[in-house]
Amino acid sequence: MKRLTFILGGVLFLLQACAPEPVYRLKSRAAEKNITYHKGVQYITLQNDSVQVVMSYYKHYSGIFSMDVEVDNNTNQIIRVNPKDFKYEAFEGVNADSSVQPIATRWAKDPEEKMLNIDLAISQQEANKKTDDLFFVAMQGIAVTQGVTADNDEERRKASRQIHRNNVDHAVDRQQYHANQVGLKNRREIWQQDALRTTDLWPGDSIRGLIFFETDSHASAYDFLIDIEGRKFSSWFWQFKYYPNQPTED
Numbered sequence: 001m002k003r004l005t006f007i008l009g010g011v012l013f014l015l016q017a018c019a020p021e022p023v024y025r026l027k028s029r030a031a032e033k034n035i036t037y038h039k040g041v042q043y044i045t046l047q048n049d050s051v052q053v054v055m056s057y058y059k060h061y062s063g064i065f066s067m068d069v070e071v072d073n074n075t076n077q078i079i080r081v082n083p084k085d086f087k088y089e090a091f092e093g094v095n096a097d098s099s100v101q102p103i104a105t106r107w108a109k110d111p112e113e114k115m116l117n118i119d120l121a122i123s124q125q126e127a128n129k130k131t132d133d134l135f136f137v138a139m140q141g142i143a144v145t146q147g148v149t150a151d152n153d154e155e156r157r158k159a160s161r162q163i164h165r166n167n168v169d170h171a172v173d174r175q176q177y178h179a180n181q182v183g184l185k186n187r188r189e190i191w192q193q194d195a196l197r198t199t200d201l202w203p204g205d206s207i208r209g210l211i212f213f214e215t216d217s218h219a220s221a222y223d224f225l226i227d228i229e230g231r232k233f234s235s236w237f238w239q240f241k242y243y244p245n246q247p248t249e250d
Contacts, residue, residue: 022241024065024215026057026222029236041068046226046233050074053226053233058210064109065215070208071228073201082198083108085228086211090219098223109212111195118188122181129177136170217241 028035028042036043046053052072059066071081089102140163147159196209216222219239226233 020244021062022217022243024060025240025242026065026237027240028057029221029238044235046235048231048233051079051228051231053228055224055235057237060215063215064212066210066212067224068208069196069211070206071201072206073203076203078200078202079229080198080200081196081207081228083110083196083211086213086224086226088213088222088224090216091221091223092218093220096219096221102223103218104216106214106216109195109214111191111197111212114191114195115188118184118191122184122188125177125180125184129174132170132173132177136166139166 028044030044034044036045041056043054043056046055050073052074054070054072056068057065058068067086069086073079084107086108088106089098090104090106091097091100092103093100143159143162143166147156147163150156150159190210194210196207196211199207201207213222216239222237222239224233224235224237226235
């Protein structure tokens, strides 16, 4: 009986491990008159002291999501826009609002920190590759020596097989290294080119980019709070979670 229970427990664990990840969507809680649409995307316009912020939900990734944000400086002075100006308060429940305590407060991800971490990972991988290449050369040298100094055909064939295995393993490692490098460089490109980064806006200037946040899987709503040199903005979004084969009605 204990063995059967153990097996069933293992099967249930495997089934749970293979369960699909939820798909998230954010929808604005703003009044319809304050929402504009373009190709199905909701855009919310916020105004404070001649500074305009337009934001929309962009996409959920693995563990994070992004908001598309544009800031227009219509003042007569230079203002600085920084990802650290953006944060959210997460709320749980169908009646989520600022009258209850948020379950979490998180600031936007820092693109400069993300790019630094990626550069460090790239550097580490390059060092690992050099070490692997030196190890490969050493192992091949040993195998070749064993083949040359072998006393019989069986030992020579064994050395030959080892040389072949070393070549195959090294080729696989190089392909994996290349794939990892491409992945890291593509991620860096997103943070460098697509993310909103610290920028000084002259009068009449604007900037647009993605702001990235950690996903709170328990949140039913986010209050996005923006503070650009003392000019404060707030915009609420519902967070919906969907699973495959689940009705998608709100």
